[in-house]
Amino acid sequence: MRAVESALAGYQVFVIVYLAVLNLLYAVFAYAGLRAVIVGSRQTSDVELRDLLEHDVYKPVSILVPAYNEEHSIVASVGSFVRLQYPRFEVIVVSDGSTDRTMDRLIDAFALVEEPRVWARRLPTKPVGRVMRSLRYPGLVVAEKENGGKSDALNAAINLARYPLIAPVDSDSVLDAQAILRASRLFVKDDAVVAVGGTVRALNGAEFRGGRPVDLRMPNTWVERMQIVEYARAFFLGRAGWSRLGALLIISGAFGLFRREAVLTVGGFWTETVGEDMELVMRLHAENARAGRPHRIVFSPDPICWTEVPADVGTLRRQRNRWHRGLLTNLWRHRRMMLNPRHGRIGMLAMPYFVLFEALGPLIEVFGFLMFTLALVIGTLNPHTLWLFLILAVLHGVLLSQVAIGVEAMLLQRYGRLTDRLILFGAAFAEFLGLHQLLTMERFLATLQAGRKRGHWGEMRRAGIPSG
Amino acid sequence: MAAILAIEDDWTVGVVLEHTLRSAGHDVDLVRGLIDGREALTTGQYDLVLLDINLPDGNGLELLRDVRHRFGRALQVLVLTGMRQEESVVEGLELGADDYVTKPFSPSELLARVSRCVRS
Amino acid sequence: MWRRSGDVAFALVFALAIAIEAVPLGYLTWTLLGRIGSERTDGPLVTILVGVVASATLALVIVMAYVLGYQLVSARLEAALVERRQTWVTRWLRVLDGSEPEPPAPLRREAIEALVGLREVLRGSQSDRVASLLESYGAAAAFKRAATAGRVPARLEAIEALASARVPSTLTALVRAVNDSQPVVRVAAARAAARTLATVEEPGARELGASALARALQRGHLPVGIVEEVLVLAEMAAAPIVSDLLLRDGVPSATLRAALDGVGRLQLLVFAEEVARFLTHPDAEVRAAALRATGRLGFLAETSRSAVIAALEAEEDFIRIHATSTARLLPRDQALVTLSERLGDRSWWVRRAAADAMASLGAPGLAELGRAARSHQDRFARDIAEQALRERVPALVQAVAG
Secondary structure, three states: OHHHHHHHHHHHHHHHHHHHHHHHHHHHHHHHHHHHHHHHHOOOOHHHHHHHHHOOOOOOEEEEEEEOOOOOOHHHHHHHHHOOOOOOEEEEEEEEOOOOOHHHHHHHHHOEEEOOOOOOOOOOOOOEEEEEEEOOOOOEEEEEEOOOOHHHHHHHHHHHOOOOEEEEEOOOOEEOOOHHHHHHHHHHHOOOEEEEEEEEEEOOOOEEEOOEEEEOOOOOOHHHHHHHHHHHHHHHHHHHHHHHOOOOOOOOOOEEEEEHHHHHHOOOOOOOOOOHHHHHHHHHHHHHHHOOOOOEEEEEEEEEEEEOOOOOHHHHHHHHHHHHHHHHHHHHHOHHHOOOHHHHHHHHHHHHHHHHHHHOHHHHHHHHHHHHHHHHHHOOOOHHHHHHHHHHHHHHHHHHHHHHHHHHOOEOOOOOOHHHHHHHHHHHHHHHHHHHHHHHHHHHHHHHHHHHOOOHHHHHHHEOEOOO | OOEEEEEOOOHHHHHHHHHHHHHOOOEEEEEOOHHHHHHHHHHOOOOEEEEEOEEOOEEHHHHHHHHHHHHOOOOEEEEEEEOOOHHHHHHHHHHOOOEEEEEOEOHHHHHHHHHHHHHO | OEOOOOHHHHHHHHHHHHHHHHHHHHHHHHHHHHHOOOOOOHHHHHHHHHHHHHHHHHHHHHHHHHHHHHHHHHHHHHHHHHHHHHHHHHHHHHHHHOOOOOOOOOOOHHHHHHHHHHHHHEOOHHHHHHHHHHHHOOHHHHHHHHHHOOOHHHHHHHHHHHHHHOOHHHHHHHHHHOOOOOHHHHHHHHHHHHHHHOOOOOHHHHHHHHHHHHHHHHHHOOOHHHHHHHHHHOHHHHHHHHHHHHHOOOOOHHHHHHHHHHHHHOOOHHHHHHHHHHHHOOOHHHHHHHHHHHHHHOOOOHHHHHHHHHHOOOOOHHHHHHHHHHHHHOOHHHHHHHHHHHOOOOOHHHHHHHHHHHHOOHHHHHHHHHHHHHHOOOHHHHHHHHHHHHHOHHHHHHHHHO
């Protein structure tokens, strides 16, 4: 019995220390992220962007849109892509063996005509059938291929692309008009940059005009509201912080900008993961470090991409389950970088963090909860201690969320109404009083499922379909 | 004198346009994007449109195409373009713009071109 | 994108919140670690926890109060700021017209910002007058001071203002900042210096400025894209800057590449011979840039032909691509033969460049393409030749039909 008590006590201490370290780390990142936002906001002025538009010192961009069965939204999405504010770019849509009317809708809306084309197939993909060009928008190319998954569709798009920068997006991403402009600027300013990630924000509740959000308002459900807070935290504090530390592991699949050659050199997207966006970034780090090539992968908060976040818990849980399985697959694949000094901060900081606090986090939290309950039942734990500790955990989480909400308030395009800001405050609390625990549970289940691979393949095909 | 619709997103340029044209006696409505521009064209009556090419919600030349489609040559269109964008100027003129002004511009030159357009 | 006010204050508030939290939290962790294995009495632990919870709550309240206050205040502040700036723009326009006298010094921040904005927007004598106003009111000097010392965000703001203001007296300070220790400052200063240099009209002063900027660029190790941008922004001063960079020793490869690209982009034919010198430079990227520039200039000296022909067999794909494009400038028959060979190159991009280059040679080129499409021994060569011809059909039809 003494042994059990000691074990429980030991684990409790571990959990407390774990969470204390975690929160302190969050705080450090968050501060780094905030500093990055402050400095970054002064680095790209409007005059600079105007110069970029009016002179021709920019790099042309190929926007890559993988699509699967999206007849209802594809025309609107592609329509917004072709109307971006950028001097020279092309939009390459790849229908991954869609079985609905996706292709027909595109053909009608954009006056597509088939064009026999010869192109360099540097990445192996499933066979590509028709390649069509739009008569109305000369930069729009639409290809149809045999179904092979999102990564495969992206690789096919990379093969078809002809510009030095590529921007893989989700088919339901709504890019801010200046997103590409602001992101591509970073490639001009620094030769070593191989990839740039931007901010992803939830468009739920926003009023649209001309296909873009103009007035931001709170969406109706608390699930959506909590995700707004979560995304603010993840991007303005998380990604910004990692980027400033030079150890960014993820660029969102919803919007990223990459040097085409760099992606081709490492072999394009990997088709065996549901987290292909993160895996590519990790592989870019790994291969470039191995080859001794200096490279930088950065996050900039300025380029903004809007996406629809799930409004119901079921869809949200499936999404997070998928993300977590992808995370585990990717971390396992690149385990050689772990604590490997050759990979610099990625190996020594980012990998351990992601393994300990992201991948194993749900396990530790769930066991922690069980241990505490057990200790409570046995009687070795003072209920006051437990309550205080739980309150502390919630307060820490909420504090960071409030900082993130504060950063969001500094954007020109922000939730302007006072009531909306107060609702966001509330959502920050609500997240830690239920949703966080629910999603931790989901990620815990995902960790167990990852070993079995059941449901893995079925999910893969749908990674890219809007789930709202 | 003339009723002018200015479609320009840069607010300094907008103020300069408003001031310059109003001092010369014209009526000016200033909007900041293509969508507002389209709305204004449906609800208002204008003699001349001052159209910036680089707008945040799209390329001004799109609107030019629509304007020529809807109003024919009855509505004068003057295109505002950056100094090195020769291609846009040519494209604009081909699409039916009546004249162009490059940015940065001199207010007196702008007035002269506007007057010429309005006269014809 | 971002509101300019309040970000530094927010960082301070956040730092304060972290400090308030970190100390009790650290103490808690320390205490817990010290208790491992020993007899526990929970009393003191509970007290510590209460203390930590209290401090966390305090930190949270501080942050939330700030954010709420910021939201309320910033909207109103900024609306007022915008209105004041707009009023100032109108007022300055009347000053420039002559219908209003110059306002007394010192100027408010919005007045200076309005003036800088006008400098961007106006051209001609009115724009010159704005520049001299910025000088006479001491705004240029103030920006210069702010650009050279202090924290990076503030320096960047000042440099950006100078990039728009383009007052010649600030050029020296900006050129110096191109060699600053901070990369972001170097980049911003290079842009601002180029824009300012473009307004210098007197040729002697322009040459001096160009020379100084070229020296600074050489030492600054700026990214290729930025040097290219500097050349575009410098307008009339681009030629002397390029000349300086091409003639100097010890210019870093990236800067050389940008200079060579600048020659091509700006069509500085006077440097055609200089460019040819770099066709045999040890650095592959520089050779490629020289090939590209030669191609863009459309002029290939007899003495340079061998270098281009040698480059057609280079190991690196990118060199062969540019060499192929430039091969169209060889004497016609030689060009057609070498390009026809390149149609069968192992790299798709080289084959593409060869087909395009042949098509640009007019009727003989098209004829050769036709021959290649039918009877070239390499299958890929036949494919690409056919594709190139097919793409040109609409243009041909239009040329014939009118």
